[in-house]
Structure formats: C-alpha cells, structure tokens
Amino acid sequence: MGEAVKYCFIINPAAGKGTLVDEMREKIEGEAQKLGVEYDVFISESVESTKEYVETVASSSDGEVGFIACGGDGTLCKTILAVTALSEDKRSRVSVGVIPMGTGNDFVSNFENKDKFFDIAAQLDPTCYEIDLIKCNDVYSVNMVNVGFDSHVVCKKEKIGKKKWVPRKLAYIFALVITLVRKPWLKVDISCDGGESEHKELLLTTMANGAFCGGGFHSNPLASLFDGRIDLLTVKNVGRMKFLSLVGSYKKGTHIREELKHIVGNLKCDSIDMCFDEETPVSIDGEIIYCKEIRLFVERKALRIMLPAGVLPTADAKPFETAAV
Numbered sequence: 001m002g003e004a005v006k007y008c009f010i011i012n013p014a015a016g017k018g019t020l021v022d023e024m025r026e027k028i029e030g031e032a033q034k035l036g037v038e039y040d041v042f043i044s045e046s047v048e049s050t051k052e053y054v055e056t057v058a059s060s061s062d063g064e065v066g067f068i069a070c071g072g073d074g075t076l077c078k079t080i081l082a083v084t085a086l087s088e089d090k091r092s093r094v095s096v097g098v099i100p101m102g103t104g105n106d107f108v109s110n111f112e113n114k115d116k117f118f119d120i121a122a123q124l125d126p127t128c129y130e131i132d133l134i135k136c137n138d139v140y141s142v143n144m145v146n147v148g149f150d151s152h153v154v155c156k157k158e159k160i161g162k163k164k165w166v167p168r169k170l171a172y173i174f175a176l177v178i179t180l181v182r183k184p185w186l187k188v189d190i191s192c193d194g195g196e197s198e199h200k201e202l203l204l205t206t207m208a209n210g211a212f213c214g215g216g217f218h219s220n221p222l223a224s225l226f227d228g229r230i231d232l233l234t235v236k237n238v239g240r241m242k243f244l245s246l247v248g249s250y251k252k253g254t255h256i257r258e259e260l261k262h263i264v265g266n267l268k269c270d271s272i273d274m275c276f277d278e279e280t281p282v283s284i285d286g287e288i289i290y291c292k293e294i295r296l297f298v299e300r301k302a303l304r305i306m307l308p309a310g311v312l313p314t315a316d317a318k319p320f321e322t323a324a325v
Helices: 021-035 047-060 073-084 114-118 149-161 168-182 240-252
Strands: 006-011 038-043 065-071 094-100 127-136 139-141 144-148 186-192 198-208 230-236 264-269 271-284 287-307
Touching (some): 006 047, 047 065, 065 073, 073 094, 139 287, 144 149, 144 186, 144 287, 149 168, 149 271, 168 240, 230 271, 230 287
Parallel strands (some): 065 094, 094 287
Antiparallel strands (some): 127 287, 144 198, 186 198, 198 230
C-alpha cells in the first residue's frame, strides 16, 4: 500500500477487559506521527457506531483507506461487516487489518509470525491480500460457522468471559467443560453443492474459512482463507469419554486421520444447506443466531486484508498487487 493510504484504527473499549485502550492509543499516535502517515483513532461503542464511522470515512476519502480493528475476533468481524455494507466503488478502495487485543484472536492464528500484528510500524507497512468470506444466510463470516456442541460452548463462553476472575484464555476451556455435562447434540439434514440431502446425528459441525476457533483450537486444519472453498467438518454424536479422548487432537489439529474417519468427516464445498429438527443456536464468528435452516456459500476474494510487514500467509496466497483477477 502506498503513501496516500489513510489508516483508521477502530478500538473496542472493552478489549483486554478495558485495560489496553490508552496504551494502544499512545502507541498508534506515536508511531503514526513518527512515520508521517495519515491516521485516525476511533473508539467504537457499538456495531452501529462502527458502521457509521466506516461509511463516513469511506465516503469522505478520495484515496485508499485501511481500517484496522483493535480488539478480538468480534471487533474484526464488526469492522468487516461494516466494510461489506459499503457500495462497490467505496469497498474497492478499502482494506481491513487487525491488532489482536481481545479475548478471542483466532483469525491471526492463520498466519505465521503473528507477533508482528502488535507492531504498529509493521501495521503501517502492510502487504494486501484478498481473502474469501463465507455468507451464512445474510451474515458474513470471515472465520467460522459452528453448530452443535461448539455453538453451545460459545453461548456459555460469553457468560463466563464476563467474570473478572476467569483468565480470558481459559474462558473457552471452562465453557467446554460445563457444556460437556449436558453434551448437547443435533439432528440435521445436510446438502453440499446442491447434492442429495443426508440426515446426520452430530455432536458438532464446523463450516470454516479459517482453521482455528475457540481461542486456539485447530479445528479445521485443512481450511484456508485463500482456497475458495468452505471446509466442512463433522463429528458424530459419540459418548462423553470418547469425546474427551478426542479433545486433545481437536485442539492440535490432528483429528483428521484414517483411524478416526468413522467419527470425523471432512469435505470441501462451495455451498452447504442445513436443516435442523428444531431451532438451533448457530455461531457465526462467535455471534449467536437461532434458526432452523442455514444456507452457506463462499464468496471468493471478497475482502482485502492488510498483513503487517513480517507476517506470512499460507502458501496458496498471493499479494493483491499480483493476484489473478
């Protein structure tokens, strides 16, 4: 990105349980002034305020704009939702970046040298890439859609994460253990790429763009932000002890292997239709909706992202400047 870029930092005031905002603002202002780049800092109080801010900046800027979400995956997703709401001509001049200062930072786990995301100078010297997005009903997902056990864990994690005595990195683990007592599961009819529907009884299923969820669980190790496909993972409704024996490999990303194929399924799709036997919580990048049906499809190269200098994407990614049209 060139010198004409305006870098707009969108800070979630609750990020890091509200302890990092002043420190991050000082770092941004100091580095941006030192480098002589045009910048702005915006404290976002709501989804609506973020959307209004993105629209206002994109409408008033003639050149390129980089919106950098300073918070967790939720802040990043709200920023992306605001960008995807822009008109096509405005969106073509916009890129999105992230400083992962929240309780959930799974998106940055898709890249190597992710410590560089905290380097403001590196943030102001980015390389742009085009990534895919998943559209679930009318909502965009940059990372993952979860249904079943995982989505119930997300519901519980939201409540646990608000407790000050719970370490933020352990909120997902605590939620997982509590949810295991109930062990919710789902009955679902699944159709991939318009094919014949199959009825399944599952403990969980994930439809992934990125490879990580739940604060570092490598749930979809074959997923890529750049391959133009949805990675569908299914886990059959096994008993508690069997599930517990799988948790370690599910976290490490070693669960997709021959001896587990009777339990764990994995498939690449362009579109997925799911119909549940009852209204079910669906987690879209950590945000819960309730519905009986969902339709997902991939939008290829739908968003320009900025990776700080030194951050490396997967091998199938090409910089925006040289990416095929």
